[in-house]
Amino acid sequence: MIKIEDDNYQVEYQPADSVVRFTGTLRLGGLSEYAPIADCLTQAVTESDALTLSLKELEFLNSSGIAMFSKFVINARNKAEFKLVVVGSQSVPWQTKSLNNLKRLMPAMELILE
Amino acid sequence: MSERYGCFNEIDPNNYCEHMCLSFKPSSVPIKQRWRNNGLSADFLGDYLTTFFPKDNEQPDSAKKQAIVRDAATYIANELLENAMKYCDENGNIPNSIDLTLLPDQLIFTEINGISAGQKTEFKAFIKELESSDPDELFMKRLEASAESDSASGLGYLTMINDYQAELGWQFDDINDACKVTTQVVIKI
Numbered sequence: 164m165i166k167i168e169d170d171n172y173q174v175e176y177q178p179a180d181s182v183v184r185f186t187g188t189l190r191l192g193g194l195s196e197y198a199p200i201a202d203c204l205t206q207a208v209t210e211s212d213a214l215t216l217s218l219k220e221l222e223f224l225n226s227s228g229i230a231m232f233s234k235f236v237i238n239a240r241n242k243a244e245f246k247l248v249v250v251g252s253q254s255v256p257w258q259t260k261s262l263n264n265l266k267r268l269m270p271a272m273e274l275i276l277e
Numbered sequence: 278m279s280e281r282y283g284c285f286n287e288i289d290p291n292n293y294c295e296h297m298c299l300s301f302k303p304s305s306v307p308i309k310q311r312w313r314n315n316g317l318s319a320d321f322l323g324d325y326l327t328t329f330f331p332k333d334n335e336q337p338d339s340a341k342k343q344a345i346v347r348d349a350a351t352y353i354a355n356e357l358l359e360n361a362m363k364y365c366d367e368n369g370n371i372p373n374s375i376d377l378t379l380l381p382d383q384l385i386f387t388e389i390n391g392i393s394a395g396q397k398t399e400f401k402a403f404i405k406e407l408e409s410s411d412p413d414e415l416f417m418k419r420l421e422a423s424a425e426s427d428s429a430s431g432l433g434y435l436t437m438i439n440d441y442q443a444e445l446g447w448q449f450d451d452i453n454d455a456c457k458v459t460t461q462v463v464i465k466i
Binding site: 223 | 308309312315316344345348349351352355356359363416417420421423424432433436439440441
């Protein structure tokens, strides 16, 4: 398992389940500060043909985080036959507004808002 | 001389319901050390607003409304504060401030910071591109471009417009060799 965390957020990648779970608030200062998380996501795409991003407990994401996820989704889109599932929550307002943009980047992505 | 772009509202002090202003001195501590204050300030502004959108057990939508207003205020305030911190002219003496005004049907955010002459040129080029583009198309173009670049420039403003239906305006005032930029964001509530 790979775990990246600080006082405000936690990212956990479970290769056995092909799941990356995000919790907390992500407000890092630009794409360079998101690099360890982006590298973890790239590794997850490389290691499997399917991946689930669980964002249900990610309460806040700034625009640099949106850019990081967009970059990741485009990377996943470019891998043939890759199955990506993004699970969000109806009770986290930013997710109901912004997660659909990722699906627009990768129409084959499955977006579930629980 | 002031230059204005986009939608810019004059705020009538007799009309607002609530008003709050936070101000900061840009050069007091290094940016890395100050970065967490963006989140603290944005969360504070979002939480402060919840008082005016109380949960009411007899109105099932009230809790949802409170969460939506809090989320929008926190996101917009955080983006404005991050931008002001990233692009502020630390050599100038223009303090950063963020001002939140609650009207009966609107929330108005006003962020003031100093920028250099070079940054002013870049900023105006972005505003010109925004004014001559479809915001949704420009947003998707910038998201696609994020795959090729290490910059997320302009995404915060475009998210406000596309996901939060915000109206944006800017005012530039030259002060000696520096420039004071006022960014205003209006959302309906």
